[in-house]
Amino acid sequence: MGYRRFGLTTGHRKAMLRNLVTSLFRDERIETTGPRAKDVRSIAEKLVTVAKKGDLAARRQCLEYIYEEDVVRKLFDTIAPQYAERQGGYTRIIKVGYRRGDAAEMVLLELV
Structure with missing residues (x-):
């Protein structure tokens, strides 16, 4: 299939992500x-x-996906420069256990 549906409609899934x-x-x-x-x-x-990339076109491309303008500013001003020398692998997933209600695997997703 190529992607997960999470049992949601397309709009709901995109909004959640x-x-x-x-x-x-x-x-x-x-x-x-x-x-x-x-x-x-x-x-x-x-x-x-x-x-x-840091140019205007890249900023507009990120603004299409990220809801908050100040978050895009943070992405361009602080986060992206940290990874200037890094070729991918900007995030880390750490397993933290299982959720009590439905035993779903919970993880911590963080920027490296």
Whole structure:
């Protein structure tokens, strides 16, 4: 299939992933389920790679996906320069256990 549906409609799934990516860049770490973290990691790493270019077109491309303008500013001013010499692998997934209610695997997704 190529991507996870999470049992959500297309719009809901896209909004959820955009919210998670925005939260990741704002807080620099989020706790979520394993499959969601894997999808968010893919998107976040692509956005960091785009942000490393640093030009106006890259900024507008990131603004299309990230909800908050101040988060995009943080991405371009602080996060992307940290990874200027790094060729990918900007995030880390750490398993933290299982959720009490439904035993879903919980992970901590953070920027390296």
